[in-house]
Amino acid sequence: MKKIIAFAGSNSKKSINKQLVIYASVLQQKAEASVLDLNDYPLPIYGIDEEMENGIPENAVKFLEKIKEADGIIVSLAEHNGNFTVALKNIIDWMSRIEQKVWHNKPMLLLSTSPGARGGASSMEIAKNGFPHMGANVIADFSLPKFYDNFKSGKIVNEEFDIKIKEAVATFQKAV
Helix, strand or coil: CEEEEEEECCCCCCCHHHHHHHHHHHCCCCEEEEEECHHHCCCCCCCHHHHHHHCCCHHHHHHHHHHHHCCEEEEEECCECCECCHHHHHHHHHHHHHCCCCCCCCEEEEEEECCCCCCCHHHHHHHHHHHHHHCCEEEEEEEECCHHHHEECCEECCHHHHHHHHHHHHHHHHHC
16 A cells, blocks of 8 residues: 655644645545654754754654655645745755755645635745755645635535645545
8 A cells, every 4th residue: 555644844733734734634545644743853953063063863864764655745835924834944954964855756745725815825836846856746736725714624615625635636646
């Protein structure tokens, strides 16, 4: 059975992006999806001095191993001030010190959501443009606007958006 890892690019314990990535994981068919939490992989803030003094943290190695073991990756991109969260950027920076192509050309489904009308569009664009330089094979993407209006009780309640995420998941699954 194919193995999918999924995670939110957030360290919020109540992350709406984690809720979205869990929903996408439940939609997986013919694959075993494991949802990771960045809080389970605490890391110091990346800096060359930190790396030179203390080396690569074990949690960066462990997270990269999870990526390498997977057949596909689902990431839901939280957005802070129009960019990735520090938590996501930091783990990517650490992993890139081990291997530059951190995503290992794995099929990837990118998701994003926010309380606003743009649904994390800025962080989505940054990922779509930047992740391929780090070995991402972005197969599909989906942004959910106005999270609190469109997501309730663990699922998307807006039929149009629910159809769109299911189409994105199906496209992703074909590539895995």
